[in-house]
Amino acid sequence: MLDTLKKRFEKALGLLKNKGKLTEEDVSEAVREVRRALLEGDVSLKVAKELTQKIKERATQREVLDSITPAQQIQAIVYEELVNLMGGKTSKGIVFAPKPPTVCMMVGLQGAGKTTTCVKIAKKLKGGHKPLVVACDLKRPAAVEQLQILANTAGVGFFGPKAGEGDLKKLIRDAMEYAASRLHDVIILDTAGRLHIDDELMRELVEIKEIASPTEIMLVLDAMTGQEAIRVAEAFHGELALTGLILTKMDGDARGGALLSAKAVADVPVKYIGVGEKLDDIEVFDPEQMAQRILGMGDLKALAEKVKEAAEGVDMEKVAKSLTKGKLTMEDLLQQIRQIKRMGPLEKIVEMLPGGGKIKELAGSEMDDKRLKHIEAVILSMTPEERRNPKIIKGSRRKRIAYGSGTSVQMVNQVLSYHKNMNEIFKQLKGRKGKGFRLPKGL
Ligand code: GDP
Numbered sequence: 001m002l003d004t005l006k007k008r009f010e011k012a013l014g015l016l017k018n019k020g021k022l023t024e025e026d027v028s029e030a031v032r033e034v035r036r037a038l039l040e041g042d043v044s045l046k047v048a049k050e051l052t053q054k055i056k057e058r059a060t061q062r063e064v065l066d067s068i069t070p071a072q073q074i075q076a077i078v079y080e081e082l083v084n085l086m087g088g089k090t091s092k093g094i095v096f097a098p099k100p101p102t103v104c105m106m107v108g109l110q111g112a113g114k115t116t117t118c119v120k121i122a123k124k125l126k127g128g129h130k131p132l133v134v135a136c137d138l139k140r141p142a143a144v145e146q147l148q149i150l151a152n153t154a155g156v157g158f159f160g161p162k163a164g165e166g167d168l169k170k171l172i173r174d175a176m177e178y179a180a181s182r183l184h185d186v187i188i189l190d191t192a193g194r195l196h197i198d199d200e201l202m203r204e205l206v207e208i209k210e211i212a213s214p215t216e217i218m219l220v221l222d223a224m225t226g227q228e229a230i231r232v233a234e235a236f237h238g239e240l241a242l243t244g245l246i247l248t249k250m251d252g253d254a255r256g257g258a259l260l261s262a263k264a265v266a267d268v269p270v271k272y273i274g275v276g277e278k279l280d281d282i283e284v285f286d287p288e289q290m291a292q293r294i295l296g297m298g299d300l301k302a303l304a305e306k307v308k309e310a311a312e313g314v315d316m317e318k319v320a321k322s323l324t325k326g327k328l329t330m331e332d333l334l335q336q337i338r339q340i341k342r343m344g345p346l347e348k349i350v351e352m353l354p355g356g357g358k359i360k361e362l363a364g365s366e367m368d369d370k371r372l373k374h375i376e377a378v379i380l381s382m383t384p385e386e387r388r389n390p391k392i393i394k395g396s397r398r399k400r401i402a403y404g405s406g407t408s409v410q411m412v413n414q415v416l417s418y419h420k421n422m423n424e425i426f427k428q429l430k431g432r433k434g435k436g437f438r439l440p441k442g443l
Helices: 003-014 024-040 045-059 070-085 114-125 141-154 168-181 199-212 227-240 257-266 287-294 300-311 316-325 330-342 346-351 356-366 369-380 384-388 395-405 409-430
Strands: 102-107 131-135 157-159 186-190 216-222 244-248 270-274 282-284
Touching: 003 024, 003 070, 003 287, 024 045, 024 070, 045 070, 045 257, 070 257, 070 287, 102 114, 102 199, 114 131, 114 141, 114 186, 114 244, 114 270, 114 282, 131 141, 131 168, 141 157, 157 168, 168 186, 168 199, 186 199, 199 227, 216 227, 227 257, 244 257, 257 270, 330 369, 330 384, 330 409, 369 395, 369 409, 395 409
Parallel strands: 102 186, 102 216, 131 157, 131 186, 216 244, 244 270
Antiparallel strands: 270 282
């Protein structure tokens, strides 16, 4: 996510590292790099100028330049300004109505990801709420069908127009009644999209707004469209008074322009970001987290959440038992691998670590999810006896496992040696008793 922008910022701030004291010239050079990073990221000229001006003003103050860690202080200033630019500590996610139902109207151009996002949000809310998604497009039956299919997949309520229905007001009223009768407390309206903004679309959206009195009107924007997204936001905001923006396709090679300019231009906060095609690929947007990611400071909060999610359903007692035994079976290893897999693509995980960009560069193809699948396949091709006692896995067994798992003897050897190394760690943990322990070779 935002790889180019991250690299540029790393370069800009890298100019200041390893320098004991900074001169105003050092700061100017770094700020010029920051500006270049922003402009290359397709941030609007106005926003780039204002931001760099602020950073420069703050960074050239004497107490910053004379401090023991000027580079860190300047990083902190850039961080704060980025957070402010992206909305500061604004409300996160949907704001619920004081009295249910909360009506959330989703608007946007065709292809921005509106339908997918409606269902992603409904799925995210499903734990504590009973959301209903409503198809409001009377002209495109395919759009209605798409919403219905996605809603079924996600296991959330769906309401849509009957074939040939042409009265939008009636549809919205029916949807509200349906929601009330089934105790849905959040109603998400998937409004019609067009390829371009036109008067008819806007009239229709204003009409829906009047009938449904939504608490939230959120515009879904494709982050890959950069500055164009900002123009779309201004047009929709002018007609509808938006309450939030959602930027989709942040997982692609979006350069960041839309994200960093949105709040400054339309003064509407970004509430969610879409980070993939799957229905779980959505995050409540948090300016602090995003600034940390952009500056390579890692995103430990998101990582902690991922770890927590992945740990759900893991038998901790069993893990603790293997620890006290000081022995790790292949079954334990399999569970570990599955846990890592549940956390999602390794690339995304590594990005959340401090300096993640650098780790990714170093690791290259090693950070491959395919590798995890291969390890899993190898373990699954072992007999229960082999899993309990991997020592018996010699030449012919290795060949059989390689064949059975569709991998190679080399891969089987790697899994066995990984298991052996992990076991050494377990043994040391058991016998540690307050002493430190060394990592085995190769890890
Ligand atoms: P709509 O016309 O605005 O309703 O857009 P759709 O919901 O049909 O989405 C258009 C395309 O964008 C679909 O192929 C989605 O899978 C894809 N899409 C939506 N959100 C994301 C996202 O966050 N990341 C990626 N990679 N694709 C997305």
